[in-house]
Amino acid sequence: xxxxxDEASQNRKTSxxxxxxxxxxxxxxxxxxEFAAQGLSGANINxxxxxxxxxxxxxxxxxxxxxGLYQHVLERVYSSLRETEQALxxxxxxxxxxxxxxxxxxxxxxxNNPHFIRLVxxxxxxxxxxxxxxxxIPKLNKAIIEKLADVCExxxxxxxxxxxxxxxELHWMTSSASFYNVSNMATFSTSFGNSLYTKEGQxxxxxxxxxxxxxxxxxxxxxxxxx
Amino acid sequence: xxxxxDEASQNRKTSxxxxxxxxxxxxxxxxxxEFAAQGLSGANINxxxxxxxxxxxxxxxxxxxxxGLYQHVLERVYSSLRETEQALxxxxxxxxxxxxxxxxxxxxxxxNNPHFIRLVxxxxxxxxxxxxxxxxIPKLNKAIIEKLADVCExxxxxxxxxxxxxxxELHWMTSSASFYNVSNMATFSTSFGNSLYTKEGQxxxxxxxxxxxxxxxxxxxxxxxxx
DNA sequence: TGACAAATTAACCACGAGGTACATAAGTGA
DNA sequence: TCACTTATGTACCTCGTGGTTAATTTGTCA
Numbered sequence: 213x214x215x216x217x218d219e220a221s222q223n224r225k226t227s228x229x230x231x232x233x234x235x236x237x238x239x240x241x242x243x244x245x246e247f248a249a250q251g252l253s254g255a256n257i258n259x260x261x262x263x264x265x266x267x268x269x270x271x272x273x274x275x276x277x278x279x280g281l282y283q284h285v286l287e288r289v290y291s292s293l294r295e296t297e298q299a300l301x302x303x304x305x306x307x308x309x310x311x312x313x314x315x316x317x318x319x320x321x322x323x324n325n326p327h328f329i330r331l332v333x334x335x336x337x338x339x340x341x342x343x344x345x346x347x348x349i350p351k352l353n354k355a356i357i358e359k360l361a362d363v364c365e366x367x368x369x370x371x372x373x374x375x376x377x378x379x380x381e382l383h384w385m386t387s388s389a390s391f392y393n394v395s396n397m398a399t400f401s402t403s404f405g406n407s408l409y410t411k412e413g414q415x416x417x418x419x420x421x422x423x424x425x426x427x428x429x430x431x432x433x434x435x436x437x438x439x
Numbered sequence: 440x441x442x443x444x445d446e447a448s449q450n451r452k453t454s455x456x457x458x459x460x461x462x463x464x465x466x467x468x469x470x471x472x473e474f475a476a477q478g479l480s481g482a483n484i485n486x487x488x489x490x491x492x493x494x495x496x497x498x499x500x501x502x503x504x505x506x507g508l509y510q511h512v513l514e515r516v517y518s519s520l521r522e523t524e525q526a527l528x529x530x531x532x533x534x535x536x537x538x539x540x541x542x543x544x545x546x547x548x549x550x551n552n553p554h555f556i557r558l559v560x561x562x563x564x565x566x567x568x569x570x571x572x573x574x575x576i577p578k579l580n581k582a583i584i585e586k587l588a589d590v591c592e593x594x595x596x597x598x599x600x601x602x603x604x605x606x607x608e609l610h611w612m613t614s615s616a617s618f619y620n621v622s623n624m625a626t627f628s629t630s631f632g633n634s635l636y637t638k639e640g641q642x643x644x645x646x647x648x649x650x651x652x653x654x655x656x657x658x659x660x661x662x663x664x665x666x
Numbered sequence: 667t668g669a670c671a672a673a674t675t676a677a678c679c680a681c682g683a684g685g686t687a688c689a690t691a692a693g694t695g696a
Numbered sequence: 697t698c699a700c701t702t703a704t705g706t707a708c709c710t711c712g713t714g715g716t717t718a719a720t721t722t723g724t725c726a
Contacts, residue, residue: 230673230722251564253481257714267675269716278714332626333560337478340625353630376665381647384627384635388619389612396618398567399559400611403580408611420608420655427654428647428662435655437603457692457703484684494705499685 235266236274243271244285248330252282252338283342286335287349289328294352296321302359307367308430314359315386315425319418322390329394357383367429377429385428389421462493463501470498471512475557479509479565510569513562514576516555521579523548529586534594535657541586542613542652546645549617556621584610594656604656612655616648 242263246255257278261268275281300317302310322329335343343349360379367373393414401409408417423435469490473482484505488495502508527544529537549556562570570576587606594600620641628636635644643665650662 232673235673251478251480253478254564256712258712268714269675270673272715273673330564332623333564336623336625337481337557337560337564338625340629343626343629350630357631374664380631380635381644383631384619384644385616385647385651387623387627389615391623392615392619395622396559396563396614398563399570400614402567402570403577404584404607404610408607417608417611420612424612424651424655427660428651432661433654434659437601459703462703483682485682495685496705497703500703505684 232274235270238264238266239271239274239281240285240288243281244289244327244331247282247285247334248327251334252278255282257281279342283345286331286342287346289325289331290346290349290352293321293325293328294355296325298355303362307363307370307372308426310363311360311367311382311426311429312422314363315422316418318386319390319393319421322394323414326394329391332391333395364429372431373429374431382425382429385425386421389417389424393417393421459501462497465491465493466498466501466508467512467515470508471516471554471558474509474512474561475554478561479505482509484508506569510572513558513569514573516552516558517570517573517576517579520548520552520555521582523552525582530589534590534597534599535653537590538587538594538609538653538656539649541590542649543645545613546617546620546648549621550641553621556618559618560622591656599658600656601658609652609656612652613648616644616651620644620648 239260243255243260246260246263250256255278257268257271260281261271264271271281275284297317300314302313305313335341357379360382364373364377364379364382367377368375397409407413423433427433427435466487470482470487473487473490477483482505484495484498487508488498491497498508502511524544527541529540532540562568584606587609591600591604591606591609594604595602624636634640646665650660650665654660654662
């Protein structure tokens with residue numbers, strides 16, 4: 213089946229199966245695109261099947277039903293983004309630099325993961341029903357908060373951060389701007405033109421977001437002039 | 440029919456009255472709820488019809504098809520929110536107070552219009568296809584930018600606002616926080632607990648948003664300590 | 667090898683949901 | 697009152713879509 217690289221063939225021991233992993237991956241990849249593009253009810257299983265290298269039957273074989281497929285897609289995309297975030301290490305940066313770095317990284321990771329954004333939008337339309345069902349998603353979110361908590365602690369200790377700085381609020385502020393930047397691009401640029409969505413516009417907004425976040429928690433922060 | 444408070448509503452089967460406007464309003468009200476809750480493909484015309492005081496036939500009679508109904512719903516909810524925003528007059532406030540007021544009003548109007556939020560989310564899933572088709576929506580968005588432009592101009596003239604303050608960027612910053620606050624409540628509180636979504640949490644976040652916005656454009660702004 | 671299970675295919679099905687045909691009651695004006 | 701338009705209800709149709717049945721191939725290991 214349309215495997216990318218068949219490491220499964222040279223695989224050792226209990227690998228007597230044909231190529232289940234590649235098939236599952238293939239299905240999830242296509243399904244991610246379709247669900248992100250069309251939503252849960254909007255996506256079409258026949259269409260997904262047609263685009264995969266396998267058949268509709270296999271979707272049901274591995275994922276049970278449409279909702280099961282969606283659930284897997286959601287967990288997979290969450291995991292992927294959080295892994296990226298987790299790879300970033302800021303513990304050796306001084307607090308303000310660390311915060312700047314985390315904010316920039318969040319902004320960038322949102323820009324680079326439109327599928328994640330769209331699936332989270334869709335989840336919110338569904339009142340987070342499938343996120344709630346998930347066993348793994350809640351665990352993924354701890355890391356980012358812990359990182360921010362560490363920065364806050366160090367920042368308060370050295371006096372560069374305000375005493376009321378709060379990791380959860382910081383995450384909310386960073387996320388809100390970063391998320392909206394991608395999620396509402398379509399309506400925003402339709403309504404107000406795309407000047408904030410050019411390459412230069414995005415660079416400026418990224419800087420603005422950093423300034424907003426730092427301005428909220430850094431003692432006496434003065435944002436540099438933006439071009 | 441009898442959308443609001445008609446007394447003869449149980450006898451409509453045998454002797455109904457003509458009431459096109461009320462019927463249309465009734466359909467739009469129900470359809471707004473359904474589309475906001477389920478999305479375009481998720482909403483069910485039969486279900487909408489069942490919930491109205493009229494029949495499915497009338498939906499097609501007045502709105503053509505499902506997409507036509509959705510388009511009307513979208514325009515109606517946009518108009519409603521923008522009218523509310525337009526009612527706010529800040530031209531007699533000094534620039535910083537005006538900006539604070541506008542930010543608070545945006546935050547509040549988003550909280551108070553969850554249907555609008557959800558429909559805009561849905562629109563973004565559809566790449567703003569129906570907003571683009573609309574004749575009226577683009578016109579509605581001018582007002583808010585003009586208000587912010589006026590504040591910026593006055594603020595720069597008196598020296599309280601930074602020279603790089605920009606009305607469009609200000610609107611983006613205010614909207615992003617206000618929108619995300621509502622749009623992502625479900626996933627955020629599922630992942631991180633609902634401490635920011637209690638009555639006190641929301642009051643605090645509202646203040647944070649104001650501080651972020653003011654901090655970005657007010658010369659030497661020092662946010663007050665947040666409890 | 668042959669039994670047995672896992673993986674996979676192709677044809678098929680039920681039904682829900684979008685949309686329509688048609689009849690008819692409610693108003694309007696002469 | 698009667699013709700005519702607008703508004704409304706009932707019953708109906710069609711087809712797309714989620715999901716399944718049953719048979720077939722592929723691979724493991726005794």
